[in-house]
Every structure is written in C-alpha cells, then in structure tokens.
Amino acid sequence: MPRLSYRRALTRALADELARDDAVFLLGEDIQVGASMVTTGLARRFGADRVRDTPLSEQAFTSFATGAALAGLRPVIEFQIPSLLFLVFEQIVNHAHKFPLMTGGQCAVPVTYLVPDSGSRTGWAGQHSDHPYSLFAHVGVVTVVPATPADAYGLLVTAIRHDDPVVVFAPAAAMDVRDDVDDLVPVPLGRGRIHRFGDDVTVVAVGHLVHDALAVAEELADQVSVEVFDPRTLYPFDIDGLTESVARTGRLVVLDDGNRSCGIAAEIIASVVERVRLLAPPRRVTRPDGAVLPFAPALDRAVQPGRDQLATAIHLTMKDGS
Amino acid sequence: MTDADPVRLYRTVRLIRRFEERAVELVHGGQIVGGIHPYLGQEGIAAGVCAALGADDVVAGTHRGHGHVLARGADPARMLAELCGRVTGLNAGRGGSMHAADFSLGVLGANAIVGASGAIITGAVWGRRRQGRDTVGVSFFGDGAVNEGMLLEAFNLAALWRVPVLFVCENNGYATTMPIAGAVAGSIAGRAAAFGIPAARVDGQDPETVRAAAAAAVDRMRAGGGPELIEARTYRFDAHHTFEHAVRLDYRPPDEVTRGRARDPVRIQGERLPDADRAAVDAEVEATLDAAVRFALDSPRPDPADALAYLYASGLTGRTGGG
Structure with a gap:
C-alpha cells in the first residue's frame, strides 16, 4: 500500500484536477517554485499560464479569481499565510460569496482558496499563526479542514469541482502526517x-x-x-x-x-x-x-x-x- | 463594431436621463425603497464608452451604476422592476440599485464597494480571452476609487499581464461630499502613468468625445495593447444619493452647481440631431419608460419564503434562523 503525506496528497489533488479540467488554474505567490512545497513541479508540468505567480497583491488577485470564475474558469488560489485571509476577507465574502444571490442566480463563483500550513507553525508569531476557519463558517462560505492525507486529497478535489467558493485549511500540524492510502477519491462536503x-x-x-x-x-x-x-x-x-x-x-x-x-x-x-x-x-x-x-x-x-x-x-x- | 450613430448615442443618454428622473420619482413615491445614486449628468460617459464595445465585451460598474447597465442595452422595464424589488427584475429583486446585473449582456454588475470592479473585470477579461474569445472589458469607477488600494493593485495586474481593460474614471469632483482637492494627492492620470498605463483626459459631458476616446482605446486593446485609462471629467447634477433630497448637505457651492448643470450631455448630443429626429427619440423613450414603470409596478414581489434563493450556485442550503 503506498504511503502518502498530507502535503503530497494536496499536490496530487491539484495535479489531477489540472489534468482533468482545462478550466482549472492556480494563482498565488511563489507557487511556480513551490515555496509552500505544495505546488512543487506543477508549473513544469502544466506551464506558467496555468500555474501563475502573482505579485504581492492579495486583494487584486483574489478578485481577479472571482472575475475569472465569472468567465467560466475554476481558479485555485494558494495563500502562503493564514492571516492573509484577513486581508482578502472582503473580496471573498463581499464579492465571491455574495454574487450568486445578489445577481438573482445569474452566475457561479467556483473559486478554491487553499491555505497550506494554517494555524501555528511554531515560532512564526502573531501575524502568521492564525486559524480563522470559524469566520468563514460564520459567513456561510464552504469551509473544510481535512485531517488526513486521504481526506486532504478528496476534499480538495471536491472543493475545486464545487460551484461555490470553498476555503480549504490544511493545518501545519497535519501537513507531515503520512498514511497508507489505497485509492484517492473525492470526499463529499458536509460529511463527517x-x-x-x-x-x-x-x-x-x-x-x-x-x-x-x-x-x-x-x-x-x-x-x-x-x-x-x-x-x-x-x-x-x-x-x-x-x-x-x-x-x-x-x-x-x-x-x-x-x-x-x-x-x-x-x-x-x-x-x-x-x-x-x-x-x-x-x-x-x-x-x-x-x-x-x-x-x-x-x-x-x-x-x-x-x-x-x-x-x-x-x-x-x-x-x-x- | 463601434456604434458611431449620433441618433443612437442620443437615444442612450436620453433614456438614461429620463430613466433616472422616473426612478427618482419612484423613490419619492415610496415604490423604490432604500433610494438610489442618480447617474444624472454623467450619462455621456456610460453611453459613449458602451457605444465603443462589442457584444462579447464585459463591463462592471459602481454604486452609481444604472447608466452602465442601460447603456449596454439592458431592458429598462426589467431594470426598473429590479429597483422596485420585483421578481421580474434583472436580478429577481435580489440586487436592487447597487447590484443590478445582466450577465447575458456582459454586465457583471453594479458594485457597491468603491474600487472593486477593477480586479473583477481584469479576471473576467483574462478568463474569457483564455477561452479564445476577443473580449475587452471596462471597469467604471469614480474619483473616490482612485484612493482604494484594491483598484491600484488591479491597475498593476492588468498592466503586468497585459489584460485589455479600459479603466474609466468618472471624475465628478466629489467622493460623496469630499472634494477631489481634499482627497487626491497627485493626479488620476498620474496613477495610470505609474503603472505604464496610457491615460487620456476627456470631456465626459460630450458623449461623442467619450465615444471617440473609448473607441480608439478599444481598437488599440483589440490589436494587442494592454489596459488604458480614460479620465472623464463630469458633473453630478443631483445628489450623491436620494437621501440628500430629505437631508440637505451643504458641500457644493450653488454657482458651481449651476455651472456644472449648464454642460448637459443630453442637450449637447441632442443639438446634433434635427429637431424632428430628436422629438421622435424623446417620444419613443417616453413610451418605453411609461411601459417600464407599468411593468415594474405591476410585477409581483418576491415571496419571503424564497428570501435566500440563489445563495449558493451549488444548491447548498443552510439552516433557517428561527426556532
């Protein structure tokens, strides 16, 4: 049985969805080199157009993803630091989340916000160690926090295929968990x-x-x-x-x-x-x-x-x- | 693709003008709840810019957004029904004045958050072009938005990735009540220049001038150019918001208002038409709006049981709040 780490499970999910659906693309800071070690190798395989490095403009690239989603694409944004979610809370909640209702059902905003290494990484201090998943649950944005490699794979795949915004928290303390994984399959939302x-x-x-x-x-x-x-x-x-x-x-x-x-x-x-x-x-x-x-x-x-x-x-x- | 017909341009500014005047009446009559930000005086910008666009292009607007939606050709009756909160509205009564949208016409919505449209339109244009379409986009915003970091970040992204977005600043001189001199260090065109974005300053009160500037920019963008900016100087004839009709706010000198109103885009464009043509357009617009008002007021109101319809595109439903 192959052993898979949580971090590699995320990589596999991204790679499988990029391969499966041309509408999927990745957006984020330092993702081409894979600074978070989640997007490792994906730029080489899928090209810089689909694995796009952004300038440090979190608000703009978060709403850029909203626009791309309105045009029919399925963006996945990687945020290197969980506290960046505070910076883009407005763009996620006030725009991406509200567009379907405010437009009377004229559109969908299928964006995935992936937060690898959420929570404490020990020693990263006040502005890099938050775990704000409750905020997103409160406003009604789909929020997932997988615990195992199989669920990390399955929930990230489901998030990308989902027609509404989804925030995926991948806790730092789970990233190195390894598991024997037989088959990697989508995991339904809302199922404990x-x-x-x-x-x-x-x-x-x-x-x-x-x-x-x-x-x-x-x-x-x-x-x-x-x-x-x-x-x-x-x-x-x-x-x-x-x-x-x-x-x-x-x-x-x-x-x-x-x-x-x-x-x-x-x-x-x-x-x-x-x-x-x-x-x-x-x-x-x-x-x-x-x-x-x-x-x-x-x-x-x-x-x-x-x-x-x-x-x-x-x-x-x-x-x-x- | 550009529509340079002076009659059609006049029809658009006249339609927006009379639509807004009728909408203000409906606010005062209590049929539109929550008030509106009238686009009165600024009609030439939406009309001129949208005359330069094609069917596959996209626009996003502002809290003062009725003109952009109408100039793209949205049905005035469904637009008015939206303002009146009826199920027949463009957004099924879920958006109202500040969120009116018509995705079938590439109108990705008025947007109530100042400066928000720039990044959304940049992503939408990039997304459509990635699917092989020849889309260009327009982000409308006011002079107040040029101090929003989110918009300046969007300038950078669009320029960096050469996304053909026309950033249109409707500079009416005031961010709500704050005069531009009290809010903007440097200049609006200078902000574009900082990102290598070509900028033009035009008279926003002349619909033909706006159309010509927009058409030239759109041509360059379709030929492979990156984003451009047009600063259209204009004047808001009425209140920031209709709440000012009840609460007088003293921030614009009366002689300035008089001078501003003297340069009327509807009159300026109307004078380019023979009297008979103009009268024919006026009559047709009036008939359209009479029918629109009837349609809006006769349309059913949404059922409170459906208050959270459309919340999730995926069909997800949350728990209700009671009990």
Missing part, C-alpha cells in the same frame, strides 16, 4: 467521519487535532471509551452524523484550534444541545478568548489547545454525568 468508535463520550476534533484526540483516546482507553468524530467540513456541518454519535454516547467535548468566543466549538455545542439531551454539560477546549499567538515556543504552545486539556475535559464530563 468517525475515526474511532466509543461508548462514553464523543470528542469532536477539527483538522490536525483529530490526531491529538486519537492519541488521548488511546491513552485513556482503559478508563473511558472515547469516540472521535472528525467533521472534515465545518460549513456545511454534518450535524446529522454528529447527532447520531452524541445520541449514543450522551457526552460531548469539542477540540478546536480557534479562539473561544464565537468559535466553531460554540456552534457545534449549540447545534448538538438543540437536538440531544446530554448526560453532562458539554465542554470545549480551544484557544483562549481573543488569542494572539506569542512568539516564544512555550507561549505559542500554551495558547493552543493541548492533549492534557482534552484529557481533563473528558474526565470532567465523565464525572459530571456520573
């Missing part, structure tokens, strides 16, 4: 995945945190039976799949690398408790309110949700409900 079945508590983990949740579940295996649910897509969210899980376990903990207030963890908990009567109050493990990642490695680490916090939250929710 249970990585580990359990009876006592459902842990929802987003992106790279799925691997932390699995490690904690294994550590605690002799004390508590933990189910690990990976939503894969944050918007639209697989609330039916999660409800089914929580209805069985009766307990819910959410592990989310976003800031606490108005983060996706809050939305997940609210959506579940609207539907399910839990055995214990739900808990969430997140970055703190209003967090800015400090530079020093120990501080950077301290602000991110960790395995110890998750283990504590699981213990507390088990105690609460007993």
Whole structure:
C-alpha cells in the first residue's frame, strides 16, 4: 500500500484536477517554485499560464479569481499565510460569496482558496499563526479542514469541482502526517467521519487535532471509551452524523484550534444541545478568548489547545454525568 | 463594431436621463425603497464608452451604476422592476440599485464597494480571452476609487499581464461630499502613468468625445495593447444619493452647481440631431419608460419564503434562523 503525506496528497489533488479540467488554474505567490512545497513541479508540468505567480497583491488577485470564475474558469488560489485571509476577507465574502444571490442566480463563483500550513507553525508569531476557519463558517462560505492525507486529497478535489467558493485549511500540524492510502477519491462536503468508535463520550476534533484526540483516546482507553468524530467540513456541518454519535454516547467535548468566543466549538455545542439531551454539560477546549499567538515556543504552545486539556475535559464530563 | 450613430448615442443618454428622473420619482413615491445614486449628468460617459464595445465585451460598474447597465442595452422595464424589488427584475429583486446585473449582456454588475470592479473585470477579461474569445472589458469607477488600494493593485495586474481593460474614471469632483482637492494627492492620470498605463483626459459631458476616446482605446486593446485609462471629467447634477433630497448637505457651492448643470450631455448630443429626429427619440423613450414603470409596478414581489434563493450556485442550503 503506498504511503502518502498530507502535503503530497494536496499536490496530487491539484495535479489531477489540472489534468482533468482545462478550466482549472492556480494563482498565488511563489507557487511556480513551490515555496509552500505544495505546488512543487506543477508549473513544469502544466506551464506558467496555468500555474501563475502573482505579485504581492492579495486583494487584486483574489478578485481577479472571482472575475475569472465569472468567465467560466475554476481558479485555485494558494495563500502562503493564514492571516492573509484577513486581508482578502472582503473580496471573498463581499464579492465571491455574495454574487450568486445578489445577481438573482445569474452566475457561479467556483473559486478554491487553499491555505497550506494554517494555524501555528511554531515560532512564526502573531501575524502568521492564525486559524480563522470559524469566520468563514460564520459567513456561510464552504469551509473544510481535512485531517488526513486521504481526506486532504478528496476534499480538495471536491472543493475545486464545487460551484461555490470553498476555503480549504490544511493545518501545519497535519501537513507531515503520512498514511497508507489505497485509492484517492473525492470526499463529499458536509460529511463527517468517525475515526474511532466509543461508548462514553464523543470528542469532536477539527483538522490536525483529530490526531491529538486519537492519541488521548488511546491513552485513556482503559478508563473511558472515547469516540472521535472528525467533521472534515465545518460549513456545511454534518450535524446529522454528529447527532447520531452524541445520541449514543450522551457526552460531548469539542477540540478546536480557534479562539473561544464565537468559535466553531460554540456552534457545534449549540447545534448538538438543540437536538440531544446530554448526560453532562458539554465542554470545549480551544484557544483562549481573543488569542494572539506569542512568539516564544512555550507561549505559542500554551495558547493552543493541548492533549492534557482534552484529557481533563473528558474526565470532567465523565464525572459530571456520573 | 463601434456604434458611431449620433441618433443612437442620443437615444442612450436620453433614456438614461429620463430613466433616472422616473426612478427618482419612484423613490419619492415610496415604490423604490432604500433610494438610489442618480447617474444624472454623467450619462455621456456610460453611453459613449458602451457605444465603443462589442457584444462579447464585459463591463462592471459602481454604486452609481444604472447608466452602465442601460447603456449596454439592458431592458429598462426589467431594470426598473429590479429597483422596485420585483421578481421580474434583472436580478429577481435580489440586487436592487447597487447590484443590478445582466450577465447575458456582459454586465457583471453594479458594485457597491468603491474600487472593486477593477480586479473583477481584469479576471473576467483574462478568463474569457483564455477561452479564445476577443473580449475587452471596462471597469467604471469614480474619483473616490482612485484612493482604494484594491483598484491600484488591479491597475498593476492588468498592466503586468497585459489584460485589455479600459479603466474609466468618472471624475465628478466629489467622493460623496469630499472634494477631489481634499482627497487626491497627485493626479488620476498620474496613477495610470505609474503603472505604464496610457491615460487620456476627456470631456465626459460630450458623449461623442467619450465615444471617440473609448473607441480608439478599444481598437488599440483589440490589436494587442494592454489596459488604458480614460479620465472623464463630469458633473453630478443631483445628489450623491436620494437621501440628500430629505437631508440637505451643504458641500457644493450653488454657482458651481449651476455651472456644472449648464454642460448637459443630453442637450449637447441632442443639438446634433434635427429637431424632428430628436422629438421622435424623446417620444419613443417616453413610451418605453411609461411601459417600464407599468411593468415594474405591476410585477409581483418576491415571496419571503424564497428570501435566500440563489445563495449558493451549488444548491447548498443552510439552516433557517428561527426556532
């Protein structure tokens, strides 16, 4: 069985879609040389016209992609740094996302915004370490955060083929995950995945945190039976799949690398408790309110949700409900 | 491809003028909710520029965008129905004044965000040309937009990648109430020059002058030239927005307004026609607009149950807000 890294899975998805559909092209900074090591080799194979390096003009090239999409193409933009999404939030939300409704259905804007190495890369400090997926889920832009190489491939392919804008977060902490992958296939949007079945508590983990949740579940295996649910897509969210899980376990903990207030963890908990009567109050493990990642490695680490916090939250929710 | 017929050019400016006057009446009558940014006084620019375009070209406009949509040949009845929020509107009542669009005519929409159209049009033209089409594009914007970084980035991209976009600055002297002297360091043409974009300054009140300048630019662009800029000096005859009809804002000296209104693009173009021809056009425009008003006001309003129709082209639906 071939082993594939998450990063290479993204490369494969881009290459396969470029080969499959002439309307697909890539746009971004330093993508011809592949500074992010995701677009490596693609310019040589597909040419500089379809793998286009841009000047440092994020707002213009984001709306350029909107225009190209309106003309029938399927642009994929790579953003080297997650915080650039703040710079182009206007172009994505106010234009790309709103065009279909505002025009009464006259157009589609199939643009994919790929953010490799989102979240902390350790030591990249305040302006390079954000994980703003909750913002896009809030405004209703399709938002995916794959955890595994197979899902990275499958969700990126689906994003490119999707007729609306999609933001794909590829967490830095997942980029070097390797997996045995049999076949690479598209993964549907809005469909979660249970990585580990359990009876006592459902842990929802987003992106790279799925691997932390699995490690904690294994550590605690002799004390508590933990189910690990990976939503894969944050918007639209697989609330039916999660409800089914929580209805069985009766307990819910959410592990989310976003800031606490108005983060996706809050939305997940609210959506579940609207539907399910839990055995214990739900808990969430997140970055703190209003967090800015400090530079020093120990501080950077301290602000991110960790395995110890998750283990504590699981213990507390088990105690609460007993 | 260029339409140099003086009668048709007059018809376009006259249609926009009377459309806007009728629309203002409908605002005052409460049939258009939310108000409009009247294009009154600036008609010669949309009419002149669009007369220089072909069927496969694309344009995107501004919050003061009715003229651009009409000059591309959009149905005035469906345009007015859009302003009145009816399902028969160009955008099915989902866009209104500031987002009116007609993709079948290459009108990629009025756009309410100042300076936003430049990059969108640049991408749309590049995208169409990549599919083998001979498209050129026009990005309309006002003098206020020349201080938006997003637009200046678009100048750079279009020039760098030689995308044939005609950047048309409708310089009416005011960004809402801010006079250009208080807002623009350097010059508008100088911004184009900084990116190696040829720029022409023309009298925006003369539709023929605008048409000739646009046609020359479009010819050069179709022959393989990169983007160009036209700064069309103009004057807004009415308010920035119809809310000013209720709230008087004191920012334009009365004698300046009088002088500005004296150079009227509709009169200037009309005087080039024999009286009988002009009267015939006027009557035809009036009949068209009478029918348009009737059509708009007789059209059904959208069903609130469909408020979020068209939100996703993919057909995705979100949860509702209640309960």
